[in-house]
Amino acid sequence: MDATLLVKAAVLGIIEGLTEFLPVSSTGHLIIFGDLLNYTDDHSKVFKIVIQLAAILAVCWDYRAKIAEVVGGLGSDRNAQRFSFNLIVAFLPAAVLGLMFYKIIKGYLFNPLTVAGALVVGGFLILYIERRAYHPRLETVDEMGWKEALKVGFAQSLAMFPGVSRSGATIMGGLLFGLSRKAATEFSFFLAIPTMLAATAYDVYKNWALLKMDDLPVFAVGFVFSFIAAMVAVKAFIRFVSGHSFAPFAWYRIAFGLFVLLSWQMGWVSWNGE
Template sequence: MDPILLLKALILGIVEGLTEFLPISSTGHLIIVGSLLDYTDEQSKVFKIVIQLGAILAVCWHFRERIGQALGGLASDPVQQRFASLLLVGFLPAAVLGVLFHSTIKTYLFNPVTVALALIGGGLLILYIEKRAYHPRVQAVDDMGWKDALKVGFAQSIAMFPGVSRSGATIMGGLMFGLSRKAATEFSFFLAIPTMFAATVYDVAKNWQLLRLEDLPVFSVGFVASFVAAMLTVKALLRFISNHTFIGFAWYRIVFGCVVLLTAWTGAVQWQAG
């Protein structure tokens, strides 16, 4: 196996794990870093599906007790039934809109320049939301109503555009709709589970013909790197939100997006579609 290809897998796995649950867009970073590493071929499409699965399994492991309670109480516990219904309501907008527009968006918007524009626009929106008066009315996920879940679900659907960030859209949407930072962040994690599993199944179904046994070492390296990096990121983010805003992430998005646009405009980097 090509050691350079394994190194690319390691780098991209770490990038996926670090960025999937931060409000900075994992898809956008994978497109940009993949372009820099010249890893944009057919194999890379399946590889990105595999490392995304690694990241979501990390969240499942982190919240395994809460997930176990929910699954165990579905048949008889009203609290767990209500929790599951909130996730279903939040999941539906992205599921419906994803089926309708996923292919079109991937065809026309998966390139570094559109990602850079989305990074900048999302960064400016985070700055706006963080500067608003903040009076949360929902302190915990279990206090949410179905309307809260639906609003966050529609916010999540905006993240179909690469560079927006699924976690950024759900967390900042939650803050706009009256959720506390803790409730918005935790619901973003929980909502990621059905959303990302569905996206993974959908992408595998569309690209199953690209699966090859000889790619297993590359996929394994990326999967493990993504899982470990995501585990560390989830724990760090939950600690971070207790006494910090997301303004730092906003400025990171804006600066990073401007750098990509500048290199594209000057020709310093020959960006490729991801």
């Protein structure tokens, strides 16, 4: 096994784990850094599915107590039933639109330059939302109704455009629709579980022929690093949002996106998505 390929797997695994649940677009970062590391072949498609699954499982582990409480209370607990219903309602817009536009999105939008543009635009939108008057009506995810959940679900569907950021769209949507920072962030994490599991399953189905046993060591390295990085990122992010705005992530998006566009314009990097 090529040691260089294992290093690439570790780097991309860390990037996926650190960015999946932050409002900076993990998909966008994987597209850009995958291109930069020259890991863009067919096997890389399956690799990205594997490390995304690792990030999902990290959140499942981190919120295992809440998940167990909801699952255990589905038969009798009204809060658990409402919470589950809200997740289903929020999941539907992206599920339906994703099935409708999967080929178009994968075929035309997955390149570094469109991602860079989306990072910049998304960064300015975060700054705009942060500067609005902020008066949360709902302090916890248990206080949400189906209308708020549906609105957040439509916000999440914007993240089908790579570079927008699924977590960024859902968190910012949550803030606009009256959720507290912590509630918006936690609902984004919970909504990621069915959304990303469904997307992962669909991607595996579409790329089943690319699965090879020879790739197992590379996938295993990426999986482990992604899982660990996601665990660290989720815990740190929850602590951060309790007392800070999302402006630092907005400025990071803008700076990173502009740097990618500048590197293309100046010819410093020959992006394959050009």
